[in-house]
Amino acid sequence: MPEKPDTAVTLTHRAIGLRTTDPEAARELLGVALADDTGYEPAWRWLAELVTDDAERRFCLDRAFAIKADPETDRARRALRRVAPRVPREVRDVVEPPRPEPVVPVAGRRKRSGKLVALGAVVLLALAAVGVWTATSRAGGEPVRVAVVAGLTGRDPAAAADVERGVRMRVDDLNAAGGVDGHPVELRVYDDADQPERATAIAEEIVRDGKALYVIGHGVTATSLAAAPIYRAAGIPAVTPSASGSAVTDSSDWYFRSMFGDRTQADFLAVYASDVLKAKKVAVVYDDTASGRSAQAAFADSYRGFGEVVAALPVTGDPRAAVDRVKDLGAPVLLATEERNGVALVKGLRGAGFEAPILGTAALGTKSFHDALGGATRDLHLATPMAQDSLSGPALAWSEEFQRRFGERPRWHAATARQALNVGLHVVTKDRIGLDPAAIAADRRRLRDGLASLKDKKNAFPALLGPLYFTANGSAQMPVSFVTSDGVRLVSTPVQLTTHEPGSPQALAAALADGSVIAVGDRYLTRRQVVATGINLNEVRDLDTRDGTYFVDFFLWLKYTGPHAAADVQFVNAVKPDLKLGQPLRDVTGDDGTYRLYRVADRFKSGFEFRSFPFDHQHLRVVLQNRTQTADQVVYVTDKEVLDQPAEHHLRSGADAEATINDIPNWLATSARFFQRTVGSSDALGDGSAAGTADGIYYSQYTGEVEIVRDTLPFLIKNLLPLVLLICVTYLSLFFNASDGAAPVSMGVTAILSTAVLLNNVTSQLPSVSYTVALEWGYYAFILLAAGCVLVAMLRKRLAGLRRDAQERRLSRAARIGYPAYLVAVLATYLVVFA
Known part of the structure; x- marks a missing residue:
């Protein structure tokens, strides 16, 4: 019978037979068996039994478990988990030796594997970079440093606090959203206490620090004039949000103003006094400060062509002395004072029986001034950059957010300070200013030049209170709004003024001849009819998200003085392009003007945004606009009846106070807001005779907006x-x-x-x-x-x-x-x- 050849199996059996009598020979046989078949698991297990060293035993058990995952083997391995494995001498020849370091790339399959590993590493690095970018999504890099200087402990600390709040609120929102082109905005706030000496020291400190790209401030004319030469010499642009003195921007081509200046304010006040109030004589009471003197001088110059300034009285101490001098003049009085003196003057005049209208400059056009007067608010006419009842949609949303954060409505100072910040950051983005600390002088120069390039409506920055652009001397070109008291709050006066841009010399001559346009210095103003507008929603239903349409039922009322063209409106977002108001439910005209009430029930449309679907918020709007009258002729503002109502009242049906306005399944109505805005084209659209065609044709719109959210759960x-x-x-x-x-x-x-x-x-x-x-x-x-x-x-x-x-x-x-x-x-x- 032929002899069978030795195999790993037979050799292992022979080794098992020798394990007690000759363990060394048994180990040698197991080494031979594994040389014949390194994948024979029993040979590894028996070799683990015969070796005397734990390190060698751990090696054999690891090899056996790698071939067959036996639980017994695994338990034995884990008992030796703290021992480093070592190769037994019997199997050194059958264990793969260590490889040398590769000198050249390995071809074939391993090369492809290396490429895959490299690709995987690149992908992991990219994902890590995305993760780091996401985790640090807040702005990074070189900051945009802005200095803010206000009289936080000065004559009007509440106004200065609103300057700081308005800027801080915007900076917080910007940085949370990633900054300006990835650069965070960093504020450096200074308090000059409205003292020129302190303002000078702070301006010098800002120059020495050398890091601020531009300055927002100072708060009043005197401090701005003190700091202006220092900023000009150092080449640092500055934008004041509240110093109206003409000399501030006249004296420096590095100083700008984000509100109107005294010359603009004086022109509007002069025309308002002469054309709206029909005053032939006006007395002026002013603070004996740089701000007061500038406002008084500008008004006297503007009013010279309309009437006589019968008295110009500075307030140097007790305001009652001025009250005694003007109370018997019988002429309207203009107050160019700060709030503290203004309250004393108005109360004193009304208490002394003074019946004539009282006008005030923008320093008095605030809610705090109105509230401090108590009941002495009759026949009050105040200039302001911001009327609360005529805010645009973005401005209204900002005002409401400001109130949520700080517990009170913002003064106009917060809005103009925000504009001062935004217009500078707009130029940084538009002109791609690099923010290299080594090139800050060049960056400041480019910023100044960028601000100066905003010189007309076509190049204007879309700011919170309307298009922001500057005159040749750096003052904002914006209209002056007028507000009066309704006994509870300040509301827009029935007649406003706006700047008229003539389409042609012939059209201008005709408008001057018929009195619709008034010349004051080198400026032309025209009267603008103010329509107090109210919307009371009854029902919102039948939402179709596919085509963006919905049904709205609501009451609409219009209150105005003057021609009935104010009621000739169209709904620009109605599904039916010819949707008309129809006959009014009520039509009353009396000494106080006209009141018309309508009911409208039809389908409207809006553009919806679904990026957040199904967590999206949609806005259902009703937008009306005059058919023929431009924004220079008529403007729609929110009626005080709407302002008097709490926000939750707007979500109750006007037809049934027990019902909600929302009848859209699976949606919740969260808010209803009402605001005006101005829209139009910077082109005259071929109409050379239309009012304001030099910079295009613009129309006033009024919007009722309901915000709805999906019932997500x-x-x-x-x-x-x-x-x-x-x-x-x-x-x-x-x-x-x-x-x-x-x-x-x-x-x-x-x-x-x-x-x-x-x-x-x-x-x-x-x-x-x-x-x-x-x-x-x-x-x-x-x-x-x-x-x-x-x-x-x-x-x-x-x-x-x-x-x-x-x-x-x-x-x-x-x-x-x-x-x-x-x-x-x-x-x-x-x-x-x-x-």
Whole structure:
């Protein structure tokens, strides 16, 4: 019978027989067996039994477990987990030796593997960079440093505080959103106490520091004049939000003003006194300060062409001396004083029986001044850059946010300070100013030149209170609004003035001849009819998000003095282009003007934004505009009856006070707001005879806006429940046996296809949009997760086929942990972004 050849099996059997009598020979035989078949697991196990060193035993057990993941072997390995493995001498020749460092790239499969590893590293680095960028999404890099100087402990600390609040609020919002082109904005706030000496010292400190790109301040004329030469010599642009003295910007081509100056204010006051109040004589009482003297001199110069300034009295001590001198003149009086003296003068004049109108400069055009007067508010006419009842939509939203943050409505100082900040940052962005500390002098020069280039409406910056651009001497070109008291608050006067831009010399001559345009110095003003407008919503329903239409039922009333052309309005966002008001329900004309009430019920349309779907907020608007009258001729402001109502009242139906205005299923009405805005074209549209055609034709619009939000929880329960079930089923696929790869793969593919169908069903209610909405990202995240489960199932099956049981178990365990972790990360992202 022929002799059988030795194999790993036969050699191992012989070694087992010698293990007690000759263990050394048994180990040698096991070494020969493993040289014949290194994958024979029993030989490794028996060699582990025969070696006397724990390090060698650990090596043999590791090799045996790598071939077959036996629990007994694993327990023995774990008992030696603190021992470093070492190769026994019997198998040194059969263990793969260490490899030298590669000198040249390895071709073929390993080269491709290296490329894949490199690609994976690049992807991981890119993801890490994105993660770092996301985690540090706040602005970084060289800051835009802005100095703010105000009289925080000066003559009017409340106004100065609003300057600082207005700027700080904007900077906080900017930095939270990523800054200006990625650069944070850094404020440096100084208090000059409205003292020229202190202002000089602060200006010198700002120059020595050398870091501020520009300055917002100072608060009053005297301090601005003290600082202006220092900023000019150092080449630092400055924008004052409240110093109206003409000399501030006249004396320096580096100083700008984000509100009107005394010359503009004086022109408007002179025409208002002569044309609206029909005054032939005016007395002026002014503070004996740089601000007061500048305002008095400018008014005297402007009013010279209309009447006589019968008295010009400075307040140097007790204001009652001025009261005694003007109370018997019988002429209207203009107060060019700060708030403290103004309150004493008005109360003193009314208490002494003074019946004539009282005018005031912008320093008195504040709610705090009005409230301090108590009941002495009759026949009061105050100039202001900002009338609360005629704010535009963005300005109204800003005012409400300011009140939420600080507990009170903002003064106009907060708005003009915000404009001063924004216009500078606008130039930084528009002119791509680099913010290199080594080139700050050049950056300041470019900023100054950029501000000076804002010289007409076509180049204006769209600021909070309207287009912001500057005269040749750096003062903002903006109209002066006039407010009066309704006994409770300051509201716009029935007649306003606005700057007239003549279309042609012939049109100007005709307008001057018929009195519709008034010349004052080198400026032309025209009267503008003010229409107090109110909307009382009855019902909002039948929302169609696909075409952006909805039905609105509401009452509309108009109050005005003057021609009835003010009531000739159209609805610019009505589905029917010819929708008219129809006959009024009430039409009353008396000595106080005209009151007309209408009811409108029809479909309107708006452009909707769905990027946050289904967490989106939509705005349902009703927008009216005069058919023929431009913004120079008529303006629509919010009626005081609307201002008197609490915000929650606007959400109750005007037809049934017990009902809500909202009748849209699955949506909640959160607020209703009413505001005006000016729209139009910078082109004259071919009409050379129209008023204001030099800079285009503009119209005043009035908007009622209802904000609605989806009732998200029921929506998510209804639309995401199938997805939740798919998530659970897909997770179960990770618990199948590794060898059964077909079922998990099939489950993952089915989940992907089902998710695509669900996504199409959920988004079918949206119009065709070119961007990805929020809910789609969630579905895409699950599709990626399901695809990952398919890949894991395939890899597990491959590892099981190669008998790499340990690697398969590690992959399975990682997938089962990573799956819910991934879901939690996606959910957390949605909570952070949309909560």
